[in-house]
Amino acid sequence: MTAELPTPDTTLRAMQAIVGANACRSGDADTQAYVTDYRGIYRGQAQVVVLPASTEEVSRVLQWCHAQRVPVVPQGGNTSLMGGAVPDDSGTAVVVNLSRMNRVLAIDPVNDTMTVQAGVTLSAARSAAEAEQRLFPLRIGSEGSCQIGGNLSTNAGGTAVLRYGNMRDLVLGLEVVLPDGRIYSSLRGLRKDNTGYDLKQLFVGAEGTLGIITGAVLKLMPQPRSSAVAFVAVPDPAAAVALLGEAKRLSGQAVTAFELISRPALDLVLEYLGNIASPLQERHDWMVLVELTSGTDAESLNATLMEILESGFSQGLVLDAAVAASLSDAQTFWRIREEISDAQTRTGGSIKCDVSVPLSRIAAFVEEASARVLELVPDARMVIYGHMGDGNVHFNPLRPKDQPARDFLTQWYEPVSALVDGMAHAENGSISAEHGIGVAKRDDLTRYKSQVELELMWQVKQALDPLNLLNPGKVLPAPGR
């Protein structure tokens, strides 16, 4: 098929005619930032990188690529961990980067909705909502770079899913350019619409394999009137789960975040940050960061938090707790949680497993998987943290201090990931709770999905993208594997 493709020059000229010369990048130097993922793990090549300025331009780019059978890789902020947003190394693809489509088109504070182009960054979207005294609740580490189109295409999660759901739960309408250039639009801001198949669901979490999301109507929420945050030491993961149960029972739906932090995770981030001390005086093996938010007054919410902690103490679920006395305290607690990821990246040599299991199994899973990993790699630092309230932890064994990152990953990446993923799967869990599949876990799906699931995925793919032009090689393992 490669032989039939237009030459890079032809493609470049065609793209220049559509988006303008200034919005095209070609040649290794100019395309490098777009064909390499931000961790530098996935490196590919592209014929051309285009940065369209409008949905109409995206449509014309896809029409041309469809007619010429040129594969297309959609790209937002390029913050994927799974290699889903960069092309393969065949050099055949056109990368369509949405960064220039970065306008907030409308905010309707009465309807509690915001209409955005796909290239708006998450932090820009959050700020725009805040300016209207509204909350857009998605909260993930890469918010300054990641874009709404990517958040939608990967069904992003983060630290407020417990209260507000994943990105899928936060979208009311989409505009999508289909593989042949047709434009599907449901940018209407309706909370109820049962007129046939809910087509937008197809594109959420599809990682750009079925079309390119160019716009969205997002849900906004009332801003909470008060929040209460505590950094809590617990004896073990089971106690953390039991404490969450108490928090839900005593606060209704006020629990917004419930994040687990293992001792090695805390040590790593405190060392990385340098100037910040643990909120707790003594060393503990397990901590949780709890956040409640509500529409009632702060006094009442703080009383609820104290009630939860006291109930936890009296049942032996809480060993110690620091309650944020100020916004600044709360920010420090959150900073400790949020910097774990960067601290790992700087340390290097971390095996990232992003698993989920039912909440009733998460404690046992963490204990058992840790024990099994430590049998294999006795000195691994068990950096385990994240969204326990959703049954999701980032389970990231880190290299022993005296082993170089490369050696550790070469030796242990495969066996440790397979072990952890396999154990999660055996608990009816997921091998990718929020990071998606990309190319990194594509072939693992043959082990962890049923035959029927794989067949259905291909039936959908072939229905929408029969020529397999949209983000080819991502998400779906080759049929018959």
Added chain:
Amino acid sequence: MTAELPTPDTTLRAMQAIVGANACRSGDADTQAYVTDYRGIYRGQAQVVVLPASTEEVSRVLQWCHAQRVPVVPQGGNTSLMGGAVPDDSGTAVVVNLSRMNRVLAIDPVNDTMTVQAGVTLSAARSAAEAEQRLFPLRIGSEGSCQIGGNLSTNAGGTAVLRYGNMRDLVLGLEVVLPDGRIYSSLRGLRKDNTGYDLKQLFVGAEGTLGIITGAVLKLMPQPRSSAVAFVAVPDPAAAVALLGEAKRLSGQAVTAFELISRPALDLVLEYLGNIASPLQERHDWMVLVELTSGTDAESLNATLMEILESGFSQGLVLDAAVAASLSDAQTFWRIREEISDAQTRTGGSIKCDVSVPLSRIAAFVEEASARVLELVPDARMVIYGHMGDGNVHFNPLRPKDQPARDFLTQWYEPVSALVDGMAHAENGSISAEHGIGVAKRDDLTRYKSQVELELMWQVKQALDPLNLLNPGKVLPAPGR
């Protein structure tokens, strides 16, 4: 194609061999309840009605029907308003009624999930959750008869969507028998799972045209610790929307229900109920039923409700208000709201329009559409009520007192529905906010959906059901219309 179909006798014997003779119904008398909708509007015919007892039986029924090219109509509680759950009058279909698959399979109170067979009624599901001190929040009028499978297939809404979302938002996993008998299952209870396309979304709201839902994992919530309910008179729909804004601002996400009730709707239900008086002393044109629920104490929540009402009074948004002083009061307020539908059915001659528009347009829509309908039918009783908080009202002009139902509907059903639906569509609204499409509104989609939307719906249908055997003639207008 009919000529090639097996004879009813052959079909009956085949079905008997799969589900047993006791679980098959044939002949006009025995099938009547299954081929007629509950309002008696849609009457069809079936070769056989089968009541399978297991997913395996459903699978074998569908395998046989697929091999023989026999159309299949899935059926739950048969409470659809749109003719979506009964066969056409060709007499070719096998009706698969799920009523015998009515077991709650598991409740996991730590994971806050419940696994059910599709034939469990909504009220049974709610009761099972309650027995574990949990809430399953879907709340619709037909809860005693409707089934979870039907709730999922129609993405049911109701009076708690404002807080908890539609049925789509309440499901974590599905088991579905596909048109050829294959079984797709994701009954895993995960809140986060980004491993490829979220296939279950295909079947939610598809009205049984892509497969038969046989089981589901549903989300449970903490039971609220307190609730506060008020029956409030407002000057007009715009004031109601502004009051909702105040309620959201002052209570965060405590607003669980915000239901509009027009004067003719209240009159109708008070007359119907006989022994219940209006909660308000004076007559008003517009009322709203407001419910707050929260995890904090009742005192604090009542204070929030009073703060909302006082703010409303001071801004002229509230004319009068009755606050429920007891559970019994709250039940009475709710009964008034919930009996409106039955009161209409008994009165007869109501043109049911189930429309939604963005919340910022709902007040203008109600005013303008009412005026336009009254120009056509000056004595129509404007029964308008429902889920204003979601931008959704049941906009149901009712026959004048002195005009028989049949005459009124013959004369006005078509022009009034077309007027109201057209006005909703012009406001970027939906012509079926929660009732679905069935056969009743199928052909209207050609007017209100874009060509791309209709094409995509057919692309999905043909991918999953290429022989068009599952609930044929429902939801999708014939291509090329």
